[in-house]
Structures are given as structure tokens and as C-alpha cells.
Amino acid sequence: MSRSSIGQYTDELLQARLLEEGPEGESTGGRRSRLLRLNSRWGxxxxxxxxxxxxxxxxxxxxxxxxxxxxxxxxxxxxxxxxxxxxxxxxxxxxxxxxxxxxxxxxxxxxxxxxxxxxxxxxxxxxxxxxxxxxxxxxxxxxxxxxxxxxxxxxxxLGEQAMGIGRTAEDFVFVGVGTGIGAGIMAGGVLHRGHNGCAGEIGHIPIWGEKAPCLCGRVGCLEAVASGAAIAKAAEKRGRQDNGTILGHLLQQQGQLTAEDVGRLAAGGDEDACAIVQEAGRHLGQALTSVVTSLNPLAVVLGGEVLLHMGDLYLAAVREHIYKGALPLATRDLSIVRSSMIPKxxxxxxxxxxxxxxxxxxxxxxxxxxxxx
Ligand SMILES: [Zn+2]
Structure with a gap:
């Protein structure tokens, strides 16, 4: 665009109060430039x-x-x-x-x-x-x-793109682990929704050899073995098997267990809790290996409320299985990180x-x- 066209458009936007003048920019020899930005008070x-x-x-x-x-x-x-x-x-x-x-x-x-x-x-x-x-x-x-x-x-x-890792990566996958599991796929800076809007429903990728029933009506989905609900269920099962364990004691006390309980106990070094966390991380890593191989993102960002409670042990298990399972070219520049913006x-x-x-x-x-x- 020519300088005059840009001027005409920005004038219109300034008049509509959608843009406002920001601080003065650096001088490059001539007049000091003035930065324009969205008007924070527009609405x-x-x-x-x-x-x-x-x-x-x-x-x-x-x-x-x-x-x-x-x-x-x-x-x-x-x-x-x-x-x-x-x-x-x-x-x-x-x-x-x-x-x-x-x-x-x-x-x-x-x-x-x-x-x-x-x-x-x-x-x-x-x-x-x-x-x-x-x-x-x-x-x-x-x-x-x-x-x-x-x-x-x-x-x-979209949030991660606006204020997190997305500011430096156009191709990344955001994985949300909560009661369920899903992914937001950012390809070339654009959110990929798919033909029917269900792109990224990775929670329903079947995990080989698993038989746990999933809410979608099938069995062995990732969500049924690695979500917050699945982690809580695995902990309750272990607690019922052996009420001499810490998980068993806690289950008797509370009547139920949550992913938060498991994360806290794993951080304290409880063996049973650590095993459950690692197992969930392994399953997620396995499923993400396919995602990384198919999409070749620069980053995999893990978020969702379960990540608030899961420590480095979980992240390490996810990383280990992706690096082991995906093509070396697909993981050469790949970073696998926890979102710095949870829970907002x-x-x-x-x-x-x-x-x-x-x-x-x-x-x-x-x-x-x-x-x-
Ligand atoms: Zn399912």
C-alpha cells in the first residue's frame, strides 16, 4: 500500500475511534513516527x-x-x-x-x-x-x-497464540487435559477446525490394547485412560485394591479421589501415585506421537486444569514417548512445554x-x- 492509502485508512479508523495514538516511536532521521494501537476503551x-x-x-x-x-x-x-x-x-x-x-x-x-x-x-x-x-x-x-x-x-x-508461545510459533498444538482431552491445532497462524468442526478431538484416538469404556460409547479412547477423570478412577481402583496404601487411606477418608490428590501425592513421592501419573503421561505421549508425526508442529503446549496439578514427572513421561516414537525430523526443533497461562x-x-x-x-x-x- 502507498503511504497515502495507509494514511487514509488509519484516519478513518482513528475517526471511528477503533484506533488510538500510542507513544512516539524512534526517529529514523525524519519526523518521529507515532505508533497506532487498538483503542482499549472502544468497548x-x-x-x-x-x-x-x-x-x-x-x-x-x-x-x-x-x-x-x-x-x-x-x-x-x-x-x-x-x-x-x-x-x-x-x-x-x-x-x-x-x-x-x-x-x-x-x-x-x-x-x-x-x-x-x-x-x-x-x-x-x-x-x-x-x-x-x-x-x-x-x-x-x-x-x-x-x-x-x-x-x-x-x-x-487462541489465548496461547495471543499472549503465550504463539507469539513466536505459527505452528503449534495446544493440548487441553481436563475431565476430557482435546487439542487446538494452529497451522500457519490459523486455527484448524476441520470440515465438521471436530478437528483436534484427540481424546477419542484409540489406544492400542486398552479396554476402558469412553463417554463417546466406544472403548480404549485416550480420554478413557489419560484424562483427569481417568487418573482419578485409576487411583480409586488402586486404593480399593489395597487400603493399606496412602491412596487407600485417602479414599476411605474422602469417599473419592481426584486428579489433584494424585498429583499432590506424586509430588510427595508416593509410589502408587507416581505410577498412575507416569502411565497417564505415557498414554498421552503415545497419542501425541501420531499428532506430531502428522502435523510437524514447532511446539506442543500442554494446558487444562489437570496440568495445574501434574508435576514434571508427567511432562517427562509425555516427552519421553513423543521423542521415542516420532520421526527424528518431526522432533528436531520440537519443544514440549506446559502453558505459562494456566488457568486463564x-x-x-x-x-x-x-x-x-x-x-x-x-x-x-x-x-x-x-x-x-
Ligand atoms: Zn471416546
Missing amino acids: HVVGVAVGATFLNVGLFDFYSEELESTACEIDIAAGPRVILAQIAEIAECLCRTHRTNNLAGIGIGVPGPVNVQKGWVESPPTMPGWNRYPIAACLQDRLGCEAYVDNDVNLMA VGMVGACTLVIDQLLEVHRGGRLSVHGQS
Whole structure:
């Protein structure tokens, strides 16, 4: 573009207040340059991450800076009416606290396959009662702003792209390990959703020789042997087998065990817990070997609430199996790391999605006004 065209476009965006002038840049001999940036006050955005058992809701400015966020426990099986009302209430409360009357949009990540155009989930195995419930339309009506829905791990990948490792890597895979397991695939800087929107459903890759039943109705899926729920189940099984073990004692005390319990005990060196963590890491590493061989990413980023509780032992098991199983060329430059943005990465990604979509809408409107589309 010529200097004058750029000037014309940026003037329009400045007039529309979508851009604002930032600090002065370096002088390169002539006049000092002035940096332009998105106007942080153009509108506020709510980012939401919904898990099977938790909810994170945050209020952001248009520069993706978090103003405040809230986390609470939920049961996703309570259904969309209850959970969406809860989300709307928190969003309204955050807006009131920060005296925000220009809520531009809300983005929400949910743990199931999403039809992005319709704004709902399709046959989600872990979200009973949510099938084709109009999530986006419902939030749009209630809050009076634009609403966008996407898969939770896709949004974690977007969050990582905006503020994490994605700033230096265009090709990476974000793996979310929670109650289920999924991946967000970033290829050439673009999120790969696949023909039916279920790309990255790696939780249902069959693991050779495994027979554990999966919520999808089949057996031996990765999710059934390596997710947070599978780790908890393996620990309860071990505890029941031998109530003289630490896992056995804890099971008797609490009535149930969680992945968090297992992670904590493994960090303290408990042999049974360490074995369970390593086994889960081995299964995940095996499945990711296929992913790395197929996609040749620069990085595999591990996130999701289970990663909050799993130490280096888990990461080491995942790494070991990928490096052992994948082609040397596919792993030559590969790094396998834990996301530095857990637990907020999904919420940040939801905020990023909304801002991207709103800019896209704005661009469409402007171009059609000028008849240049
Ligand atoms: Zn499955």
C-alpha cells in the first residue's frame, strides 16, 4: 500500500475511534513516527471458559487487558439454562462493578464439538442436555451484545497464540487435559477446525490394547485412560485394591479421589501415585506421537486444569514417548512445554475471539459502505 492509502485508512479508523495514538516511536532521521494501537476503551469484552466442573468469567478492555475475573465451581450437567443464567449474572455484576455500559461482546468456550455458525454444541459426550441448545443466541438476548461460542481447547490455543508461545510459533498444538482431552491445532497462524468442526478431538484416538469404556460409547479412547477423570478412577481402583496404601487411606477418608490428590501425592513421592501419573503421561505421549508425526508442529503446549496439578514427572513421561516414537525430523526443533497461562488461557482466548470477530464485522461494514468488498 502507498503511504497515502495507509494514511487514509488509519484516519478513518482513528475517526471511528477503533484506533488510538500510542507513544512516539524512534526517529529514523525524519519526523518521529507515532505508533497506532487498538483503542482499549472502544468497548468491553467478557471472556468465559466453561469446564465440566468449573467456570471462569473475566471482563477485558478492547486491548485484551483483564479488568477482573471470577472463578467458581459448577456441574455442567445442571444444563444450559442454569449455567448460562449464572454466566450472565456474573458478567452483569462485573460490568456494574467497573461501570461498563459499552459491552461489545461475549465469547464462551465449552468442552464439546461446536457448530461455530449456529453457536451451539453438537452431540457433546460430556455435556448432557446441551445438544443444539442456542448458547450464543441466549447470551446475545440476555446481555444485548454480540456472542460467540467455540470449543474450549480451540480458545485455549487462541489465548496461547495471543499472549503465550504463539507469539513466536505459527505452528503449534495446544493440548487441553481436563475431565476430557482435546487439542487446538494452529497451522500457519490459523486455527484448524476441520470440515465438521471436530478437528483436534484427540481424546477419542484409540489406544492400542486398552479396554476402558469412553463417554463417546466406544472403548480404549485416550480420554478413557489419560484424562483427569481417568487418573482419578485409576487411583480409586488402586486404593480399593489395597487400603493399606496412602491412596487407600485417602479414599476411605474422602469417599473419592481426584486428579489433584494424585498429583499432590506424586509430588510427595508416593509410589502408587507416581505410577498412575507416569502411565497417564505415557498414554498421552503415545497419542501425541501420531499428532506430531502428522502435523510437524514447532511446539506442543500442554494446558487444562489437570496440568495445574501434574508435576514434571508427567511432562517427562509425555516427552519421553513423543521423542521415542516420532520421526527424528518431526522432533528436531520440537519443544514440549506446559502453558505459562494456566488457568486463564481459555478466558483470554474467548476474549481474543470476540475482538477478532468484532473487527471482522467492522471491516465488512466499512468495505461495503465504500463499495470495495
Ligand atoms: Zn471416546
